[in-house]
Amino acid sequence: MTTLLSVQDLAVARGLRTLEGVSFALAEGQAIILRGPNGLGKTTLLRTLAGLQPVAAGQVVHEPSALAYAGHADGLKSALSVTENLRFWAGVFGRTEVGPAIERMNLSNLAARPAHMLSAGQKRRLGLARLLVTGRKVWLLDEPTVSLDTQSVALFAGVLRDHLGAGGAALIATHIDLGLPEGRILDLTPFRADPARKAPRGDGPVGFNEAFA
Structure with a gap:
């Protein structure tokens, strides 16, 4: 290995x-x-x-x-939607695809919802979904x-x-x-x-x- x-x-x-x-x-x-x-x-x-x-x-x-690091903070832009937040982070890491991350973290029904309208648990799932758009090992x-x-x-x-x-x-x-x-x-x-x-x-x-x- x-x-x-x-x-x-x-x-x-x-x-x-x-x-x-x-x-x-x-x-x-x-x-x-x-x-x-x-x-x-x-x-x-x-x-x-x-x-x-x-x-x-x-x-x-x-x-x-x-390396990709996910700390205590969710690191979300409150005015952006779930999809827009993930597109932002994907762009930071030189990537574009966010659909699989949204589906994998069970966020599909929240894709258009602004981050400030999410519950604490939903924000956390979105924060963790960022890991899936980094391409980091x-x-x-x-x-x-x-x-x-x-x-x-x-x-x-x-x-x-x-x-x-x-x-x-x-x-x-x-x-x-x-x-x-x-x-x-x-x-x-x-x-x-x-x-x-x-x-x-x-x-x-x-x-x-x-x-x-």
Whole structure:
């Protein structure tokens, strides 16, 4: 299997270092589930891998244009319809086709509805549908099932399994069992950094929209 993402002795920080010594490899068809207590640094790790903040130490290797990150925010333009939002994001990634994503995330009956008229769960499904228009192989997902009901969680789990079956991969911070036979657990607790260790100068929040990259 081809390795799509390799992480070696990685340290990440937001202010002070939060994690250090993190190493793993993610190959085609694989998913890694990130676990650990709130505030440990799961979101910081995902943001760092997505390029939204600098690496504090270590190495991250992946194919160019391999990663798509979906964070807590849905990243929607409220005045645009479901279809228009997806066309916008498809264009960002140099693509045009959005119909399959609308159908796969059960949004067909909402295709013409403005985003501001969607429920929280519908907005989340639309936010996750953006992954399907990126063409990216590696999905970095931060609590992707927030606001989803049980039926929608199962729907997204099916989408995720299809992505893995097509040779994609996923790194997921979640406490929800998505029923992924291809998934393995990575507990980040042993990688908690010494709180006395300071981050290198220049580390800190990045000033642009980090809902999706």
